Amino acid sequence: MPSKPRNRLGEVYGQLTVLRASERRSASGNAYWWCRCSCGREREVPSDKLSHNLARSKPVITACLQCSRELQIEAVCAKNDREERERRQAALEARAALKGLVPERWLQLPLTDAHARELGQVLFFRGTRCLRDHLAPYRINGGCQACAGQTPSAL
Structure with missing residues:
Protein backbone atom coordinates (compact mmCIF):
# COMPACT_ATOMS: atom_id res chain seq x y z
CA MET A 1 0.00 0.00 0.00
CA PRO A 2 1.47 3.40 -0.99
CA SER A 3 2.17 5.99 1.67
CA LYS A 4 -0.22 8.84 2.35
CA PRO A 5 0.63 11.86 0.16
CA ARG A 6 1.72 15.19 1.60
CA ASN A 7 -1.23 17.54 2.10
CA ARG A 8 -1.08 20.14 -0.67
CA LEU A 9 -4.57 21.64 -0.24
CA GLY A 10 -4.60 25.39 -0.90
CA GLU A 11 -1.05 25.50 -2.29
CA VAL A 12 -0.54 27.54 -5.45
CA TYR A 13 1.70 26.40 -8.33
CA GLY A 14 1.83 28.98 -11.08
CA GLN A 15 -1.82 29.54 -12.04
CA LEU A 16 -3.05 26.34 -10.33
CA THR A 17 -4.49 26.15 -6.83
CA VAL A 18 -4.79 22.68 -5.28
CA LEU A 19 -8.45 21.95 -4.38
CA ARG A 20 -8.66 18.32 -3.30
CA ALA A 21 -6.96 14.94 -3.54
CA SER A 22 -7.93 12.49 -6.25
CA GLU A 23 -8.40 8.77 -5.78
CA ARG A 24 -6.13 8.14 -8.74
CA ARG A 25 -2.44 7.13 -8.47
CA SER A 26 0.25 7.12 -11.15
CA ALA A 27 2.11 3.93 -12.08
CA SER A 28 4.95 5.02 -9.79
CA GLY A 29 2.53 5.54 -6.89
CA ASN A 30 2.30 9.34 -6.97
CA ALA A 31 -1.03 10.83 -5.92
CA TYR A 32 -3.09 13.03 -8.24
CA TRP A 33 -4.60 16.34 -7.15
CA TRP A 34 -7.51 18.31 -8.55
CA CYS A 35 -6.37 21.88 -9.22
CA ARG A 36 -8.23 24.98 -10.40
CA CYS A 37 -6.58 27.31 -12.88
CA SER A 38 -6.90 31.09 -12.58
CA CYS A 39 -9.27 30.94 -15.59
CA GLY A 40 -11.65 28.69 -13.61
CA ARG A 41 -10.99 25.36 -15.35
CA GLU A 42 -10.07 22.31 -13.28
CA ARG A 43 -7.34 19.81 -14.05
CA GLU A 44 -6.12 16.61 -12.44
CA VAL A 45 -2.35 16.78 -11.93
CA PRO A 46 0.11 14.19 -10.55
CA SER A 47 1.95 15.39 -7.44
CA ASP A 48 5.39 14.92 -9.03
CA LYS A 49 4.44 17.58 -11.63
CA LEU A 50 3.58 20.19 -8.97
CA SER A 51 6.69 22.11 -7.94
CA HIS A 52 7.87 25.64 -7.23
CA ASN A 53 11.33 24.79 -8.55
CA LEU A 54 11.24 26.00 -12.17
CA ALA A 55 14.90 25.05 -12.78
CA ARG A 56 14.32 21.32 -12.28
CA SER A 57 14.84 18.90 -15.13
CA LYS A 58 11.39 17.29 -14.85
CA PRO A 59 8.52 19.13 -16.54
CA VAL A 60 6.28 21.16 -14.23
CA ILE A 61 2.56 21.83 -14.76
CA THR A 62 1.56 25.41 -13.89
CA ALA A 63 -1.75 25.94 -15.72
CA CYS A 64 -4.70 24.15 -17.34
CA LEU A 65 -4.28 22.78 -20.87
CA GLN A 66 -5.81 25.79 -22.64
CA CYS A 67 -3.83 28.35 -20.61
CA SER A 68 -0.63 26.31 -21.11
CA ARG A 69 -1.12 26.46 -24.88
Whole structure:
Protein backbone atom coordinates (compact mmCIF):
# COMPACT_ATOMS: atom_id res chain seq x y z
CA MET A 1 0.00 0.00 0.00
CA PRO A 2 1.47 3.40 -0.99
CA SER A 3 2.17 5.99 1.67
CA LYS A 4 -0.22 8.84 2.35
CA PRO A 5 0.63 11.86 0.16
CA ARG A 6 1.72 15.19 1.60
CA ASN A 7 -1.23 17.54 2.10
CA ARG A 8 -1.08 20.14 -0.67
CA LEU A 9 -4.57 21.64 -0.24
CA GLY A 10 -4.60 25.39 -0.90
CA GLU A 11 -1.05 25.50 -2.29
CA VAL A 12 -0.54 27.54 -5.45
CA TYR A 13 1.70 26.40 -8.33
CA GLY A 14 1.83 28.98 -11.08
CA GLN A 15 -1.82 29.54 -12.04
CA LEU A 16 -3.05 26.34 -10.33
CA THR A 17 -4.49 26.15 -6.83
CA VAL A 18 -4.79 22.68 -5.28
CA LEU A 19 -8.45 21.95 -4.38
CA ARG A 20 -8.66 18.32 -3.30
CA ALA A 21 -6.96 14.94 -3.54
CA SER A 22 -7.93 12.49 -6.25
CA GLU A 23 -8.40 8.77 -5.78
CA ARG A 24 -6.13 8.14 -8.74
CA ARG A 25 -2.44 7.13 -8.47
CA SER A 26 0.25 7.12 -11.15
CA ALA A 27 2.11 3.93 -12.08
CA SER A 28 4.95 5.02 -9.79
CA GLY A 29 2.53 5.54 -6.89
CA ASN A 30 2.30 9.34 -6.97
CA ALA A 31 -1.03 10.83 -5.92
CA TYR A 32 -3.09 13.03 -8.24
CA TRP A 33 -4.60 16.34 -7.15
CA TRP A 34 -7.51 18.31 -8.55
CA CYS A 35 -6.37 21.88 -9.22
CA ARG A 36 -8.23 24.98 -10.40
CA CYS A 37 -6.58 27.31 -12.88
CA SER A 38 -6.90 31.09 -12.58
CA CYS A 39 -9.27 30.94 -15.59
CA GLY A 40 -11.65 28.69 -13.61
CA ARG A 41 -10.99 25.36 -15.35
CA GLU A 42 -10.07 22.31 -13.28
CA ARG A 43 -7.34 19.81 -14.05
CA GLU A 44 -6.12 16.61 -12.44
CA VAL A 45 -2.35 16.78 -11.93
CA PRO A 46 0.11 14.19 -10.55
CA SER A 47 1.95 15.39 -7.44
CA ASP A 48 5.39 14.92 -9.03
CA LYS A 49 4.44 17.58 -11.63
CA LEU A 50 3.58 20.19 -8.97
CA SER A 51 6.69 22.11 -7.94
CA HIS A 52 7.87 25.64 -7.23
CA ASN A 53 11.33 24.79 -8.55
CA LEU A 54 11.24 26.00 -12.17
CA ALA A 55 14.90 25.05 -12.78
CA ARG A 56 14.32 21.32 -12.28
CA SER A 57 14.84 18.90 -15.13
CA LYS A 58 11.39 17.29 -14.85
CA PRO A 59 8.52 19.13 -16.54
CA VAL A 60 6.28 21.16 -14.23
CA ILE A 61 2.56 21.83 -14.76
CA THR A 62 1.56 25.41 -13.89
CA ALA A 63 -1.75 25.94 -15.72
CA CYS A 64 -4.70 24.15 -17.34
CA LEU A 65 -4.28 22.78 -20.87
CA GLN A 66 -5.81 25.79 -22.64
CA CYS A 67 -3.83 28.35 -20.61
CA SER A 68 -0.63 26.31 -21.11
CA ARG A 69 -1.12 26.46 -24.88
CA GLU A 70 -1.77 30.21 -24.73
CA LEU A 71 1.35 30.76 -22.62
CA GLN A 72 3.39 28.65 -25.06
CA ILE A 73 2.12 30.65 -28.04
CA GLU A 74 2.84 33.94 -26.23
CA ALA A 75 6.39 32.79 -25.49
CA VAL A 76 7.01 31.85 -29.13
CA CYS A 77 5.62 35.20 -30.31
CA ALA A 78 7.75 37.10 -27.80
CA LYS A 79 10.84 35.16 -28.95
CA ASN A 80 10.07 35.89 -32.62
CA ASP A 81 9.57 39.59 -31.87
CA ARG A 82 12.83 39.74 -29.92
CA GLU A 83 14.76 38.02 -32.74
CA GLU A 84 13.25 40.36 -35.35
CA ARG A 85 14.31 43.40 -33.26
CA GLU A 86 17.84 41.94 -33.08
CA ARG A 87 17.93 41.36 -36.87
CA ARG A 88 16.79 44.93 -37.52
CA GLN A 89 19.38 46.34 -35.12
CA ALA A 90 22.14 44.27 -36.77
CA ALA A 91 20.99 45.48 -40.20
CA LEU A 92 21.08 49.12 -39.03
CA GLU A 93 24.64 48.67 -37.74
CA ALA A 94 25.79 46.94 -40.94
CA ARG A 95 24.19 49.62 -43.10
CA ALA A 96 25.74 52.45 -41.08
CA ALA A 97 29.19 51.12 -42.00
CA LEU A 98 28.25 51.09 -45.70
CA LYS A 99 27.16 54.74 -46.08
CA GLY A 100 28.83 56.19 -49.15
CA LEU A 101 29.89 52.74 -50.40
CA VAL A 102 26.50 51.58 -51.70
CA PRO A 103 23.79 53.45 -53.63
CA GLU A 104 21.67 55.67 -51.40
CA ARG A 105 18.46 54.05 -52.68
CA TRP A 106 19.59 50.73 -51.13
CA LEU A 107 19.87 52.42 -47.74
CA GLN A 108 16.23 53.57 -48.09
CA LEU A 109 14.99 49.96 -48.46
CA PRO A 110 13.48 48.06 -45.50
CA LEU A 111 15.88 46.41 -43.04
CA THR A 112 14.62 42.79 -43.14
CA ASP A 113 12.21 40.61 -45.08
CA ALA A 114 9.59 40.95 -42.31
CA HIS A 115 10.00 44.73 -42.42
CA ALA A 116 9.53 44.68 -46.21
CA ARG A 117 6.34 42.59 -45.86
CA GLU A 118 5.01 45.04 -43.27
CA LEU A 119 5.57 47.91 -45.72
CA GLY A 120 4.22 45.96 -48.70
CA GLN A 121 7.54 46.01 -50.55
CA VAL A 122 9.42 43.25 -52.33
CA LEU A 123 13.05 44.32 -51.79
CA PHE A 124 15.07 44.80 -48.61
CA PHE A 125 18.72 45.53 -47.83
CA ARG A 126 20.43 44.14 -44.73
CA GLY A 127 23.92 45.38 -45.48
CA THR A 128 25.40 41.88 -45.36
CA ARG A 129 26.97 39.71 -48.03
CA CYS A 130 25.25 36.68 -49.55
CA LEU A 131 26.85 33.23 -49.71
CA ARG A 132 28.55 34.16 -53.02
CA ASP A 133 30.01 37.30 -51.43
CA HIS A 134 27.68 39.78 -53.19
CA LEU A 135 26.59 42.96 -51.48
CA ALA A 136 23.18 43.74 -52.96
CA PRO A 137 19.49 44.01 -52.04
CA TYR A 138 17.43 40.85 -51.54
CA ARG A 139 13.95 39.91 -52.71
CA ILE A 140 11.73 38.68 -49.87
CA ASN A 141 11.35 35.25 -51.51
CA GLY A 142 14.07 35.30 -54.12
CA GLY A 143 17.48 35.80 -52.53
CA CYS A 144 20.29 38.11 -53.55
CA GLN A 145 19.62 40.26 -56.62
CA ALA A 146 23.23 40.05 -57.77
CA CYS A 147 23.00 36.24 -57.77
CA ALA A 148 19.87 36.54 -59.90
CA GLY A 149 21.69 38.88 -62.30
CA GLN A 150 19.32 41.79 -61.69
CA THR A 151 21.62 44.17 -59.79
CA PRO A 152 25.43 44.40 -59.76
CA SER A 153 27.17 43.88 -56.45
CA ALA A 154 28.28 47.11 -54.78
CA LEU A 155 31.69 45.90 -53.66
